[in-house]
Amino acid sequence: MADASRHCCLLLLILLLLFLSCHRSNSEPTQDKQALQAFLSGVAHPPRLQWNASDSACNWVGVQCDSSKSYVFSLRLPAKGLVGSIPENTIGRLSGLRVLSIHHNSINGNLPSDFANLTLLRSLYVGNNRLSGEFPASLTQLTRLTRLDLSFNNFSGPIPFSINNLTHLTGLFLQSNNFSGQIPSISAPLDKFDISNNKLNGSIPRTLSKFPKSSFAGNLQLCGDPLPPCNSSFFPSPSPSPIPTVPSTPAQRSHKKKLSKAAIIGISLASAVVFLALLLCLFFCLLRHRKRTPKSPSKAAAAAAGGAVVARSAAEAGTSSSKDDLTSGTGPEGAERNKLVFVNGGGYSFDLEDLLRASAEVLGKGSVGTSYKAVLEEGTTVVVKRLKDVVAGKREFDAQMEVLGKCKHENVVPLRAYYFSKDEKLLVYDYLPNGSLSALLHGINPTSISLHFLSAFCFLHFADSLELQLLGHGKGSGRTSLDWDNRMRTALGTARGLAFLHVSNNLVHGNIKSSNVLLRSNNEPAVSDYGLTPLFAPSPSSSSTRIAGYRAPEVVETRKPTFKSDVYSFGVLLLELLTGKSPNQASLGDEGIDLPRWVQSVVREEWTAEVFDVELMRYHNIEEEMVQLLQIAMACVSTVPDQRPSMPEVLKMIEDMNRSESATDDGIRQSSDDPSKGSDGQTPPAETRTPPSSVTP
Structure with a gap:
């Protein structure tokens, strides 16, 4: 009787294990699925982005679950045509989320306060949207963040000192916003940092002085290493040892008052002279520029301005307007709009999102577009060319890319991949480390010099004129x-x-x-x-x-x-x-x-x-x-x-x-x-x- 009881218990245990195993294999992150559905229903999106409610959320486009399918691990929806603000109680409910990538859309407003619940989040990419308001306070509570990208938005106000809560941060990208005030001293182990094109002022903290000038360009009131040193007159001098005060006479007070007025008048006159000198310099540079290119100064300036805006990253420069994706991304062509197409096998395994996350530098601005050296997260280095003024339609573009992809020869740089959308056309080539024949023969690279000056927008025409002058020099430094x-x-x-x-x-x-x-x-x-x-x-x-x-x-x-x-x-x-x-x-x-x-x-x-x-x-x-x-x-x-x-x-x-x-x-x-x-x-x-x-x- 005892043996029969033991056998019965063993059988029940096996059945229970089988039930749990089947239940586990068919598991579904129900709460995360509801949160995702609420998010998608709260923002406008193109018809091509549809999540089938009858399917598992782990199979949806842009959604990745953990191995047991018990929670959503990452949400990646870059350049998907999302429009509107992120509703509360949606993404903030994804408690297991590690990666959130929704950059290059048209998301507005500020990030919801319940983002503070994403305590396991490690990478947040919301750049190239229309977000506004002050620095999201909820982000300073995400202590496991290693990558934070808020670039190319409309954030304003100061950068809070509480950003130091993010002790694991290795990459911080805040460029092209409206942040103001002084930069706080950041102690995180940053290896990538960009805060250019904001309204910041004051001295650059010593902890950030290791980064290049380009990381701070476009903030006209910043100073200190690596920028020019700060004017010591802006800061109070050290207090001398106490000296007994002697009451001043009315005549002395009157004299001090007169000296103060004289100093103010002198400073005003000096400022006026400097301002006039700058105007004259700009005027003569513009005159020279017009003499050399009389028919298209506005076009040259616009092209140069575009080069300055996109100087950080090939990926950031190479994505389409999400609004246009929303309005024209229907049908089979729209479904392929955001796809990186590899020609003839391509030879690489990255996708468009990997390219968008790549760190990059401008190599040069040519007659057909701007070239960037892009270093992907896994270490692969490629060249991305962002074409301008393309008039060919998608069918003609695809056909020409197919022809170019067949050009395989030792003395021809192979085309590896391309991207086509209404507003952006990108080509991906191998990166050749020894540069160009032009740089070898003539040394000076005029494009990189002009982009360096263009980091200050008010000198746009001056830099464009300088670029034209430099093109006339056959030999230069670095030859x-x-x-x-x-x-x-x-x-x-x-x-x-x-x-x-x-x-x-x-x-x-x-x-x-x-x-x-x-x-x-x-x-x-x-x-x-x-x-x-x-x-x-x-x-x-x-x-x-x-x-x-x-x-x-x-x-x-x-x-x-x-x-x-x-x-x-x-x-x-x-x-x-x-x-x-x-x-x-x-x-x-x-x-x-x-x-x-x-x-x-x-x-x-x-x-x-x-x-x-x-x-x-x-x-x-x-x-x-x-x-x-x-x-x-x-x-x-x-x-x-x-x-x-x-x-x-x-x-x-x-x-x-x-x-x-x-x-x-x-x-x-x-x-x-x-x-x-x-x-x-x-x-x-x-x-x-x-x-x-x-x-x-």
């Missing part, structure tokens, strides 16, 4: 000496890449210039920004001066690049390699003569050594090679398109020249920094630096 062998390698590799685009893909590059020739880690060149011209409206003849020096004469008239115009641009690139001069360098002539005509004018004067870069004069036995490459370049820049060789023909000429050099090279070429010895330890033969006048290119 790397580029020897002849590397220049030949660059010419040959670039020619191979362009010939591949022309022959294998029937693709016109359309934007050849030295800043679009990038260098891999082994210094092998790769062309970028190819095949993008069909996406844009034909540019006017007065468009960007950055590509004017490379543009073929017929393109100025037809505004349509061709294979032959690519050859012309490549010829200009060869001249740039030979002369070391920028094609739009102002010093080439008083009347703005371009590089090909300048070379022709010098050649007509019986081959003066003025043609070639002085850096090349340090190397022996290369005059004949320079002349040969110059002949190829001059054939490429012929005024008549039909007289130019094709790109495969140009490639063959350079390859033949290169083979000839390899066959005759006896190993004595070296820099004349050591003029007494050749590479084999022998004294090199005497030679002249001036090419013979009998040779005509």
Whole structure:
């Protein structure tokens, strides 16, 4: 009887375990599901974002539960077209939430006070919305936060000292709001920090001085390291030791009063003089700017302003307007609007949200858009290009991206992914660590300098004018000496890449210039920004001066690049390699003569050594090679398109020249920094630096 009782108990126990197991496998975070439904019903959203009430909340778009499906672990709804304020008693009820990502929407109001209940929250991303009010007090109670992003909203008032409650915070992004007052000393272990473009004043706390100037830019009344030092007159001087006071006479009090008035008048006059000087400086800069670009100053300023606003992150610059998503995100096309599309496999595993969270820096602003170096959280580094003024529709854009995705060649930068929405078009490329040929030849990067000045919006026109001036300088700080062998390698590799685009893909590059020739880690060149011209409206003849020096004469008239115009641009690139001069360098002539005509004018004067870069004069036995490459370049820049060789023909000429050099090279070429010895330890033969006048290119 006892055995039967034991067997019965064991059977009941097994049945109970089976019941609990089945119940666990079909578990549902019921309370969290109700909170999510209340949230979605309280904000406007596009039809494509629908959560099926009959399905588990753990299967909904943007919702991730823990392994047992007992609570919601993360809620990720970036750029989903959400409009309105977050209702109380909705998201605040998700007590197990670790990650909340609702940036790049149109959420307004302030964050609900019940956010203080999210005590396990570690990452909060609400940037690029329309949130307003003071710094949300509820956030200072979330002591486990490691990432807090409130950027690009309308928050105002002071930054509370209670932010120091967040002792685990490693990233704090408050830029582009209306925060005012002084910055509190923050003791959290921050590795990322940005508070630029607010209304803050006073001295920067010592705990934050390790961050770069860009983290504080746009706050005109901030001072202290890393910004200029604070004026000591703004602060009270140390109190001297007590001295017995002697009552002053009425005459002395009158004298002190007069001195005080005089000081006020002096300060006022000095301020007026400084203000007038700034106005005059700005006026002259604007005059110069208008003389150089008389037809499009407003457009240049607007483009520069856009570059200043988005300078922190490629991701922040590369998302669409959520309002437009809401109004136009219906149908199959709208369902794919926020998808990062990988071409030909892509080679990466991140998604759009990972890209949006990436930290980034501006690499340069070109004729088709702005490029950013984006470092994703898992450490992957890519280049994101944010295109501007695209007129192609989604179907045409997708078709062109499919064509570009098939371009696989060592000397072509591969397109990895793209993103298309009504307001934003992004391209994702590999990041090449050695920079561009332009930076290597000319040193100064005018875009980064102009964006540095643009951090103060009131100097917008001044910085834009400065940028135009800097474009005229061929050499500057940071210039790397580029020897002849590397220049030949660059010419040959670039020619191979362009010939591949022309022959294998029937693709016109359309934007050849030295800043679009990038260098891999082994210094092998790769062309970028190819095949993008069909996406844009034909540019006017007065468009960007950055590509004017490379543009073929017929393109100025037809505004349509061709294979032959690519050859012309490549010829200009060869001249740039030979002369070391920028094609739009102002010093080439008083009347703005371009590089090909300048070379022709010098050649007509019986081959003066003025043609070639002085850096090349340090190397022996290369005059004949320079002349040969110059002949190829001059054939490429012929005024008549039909007289130019094709790109495969140009490639063959350079390859033949290169083979000839390899066959005759006896190993004595070296820099004349050591003029007494050749590479084999022998004294090199005497030679002249001036090419013979009998040779005509």
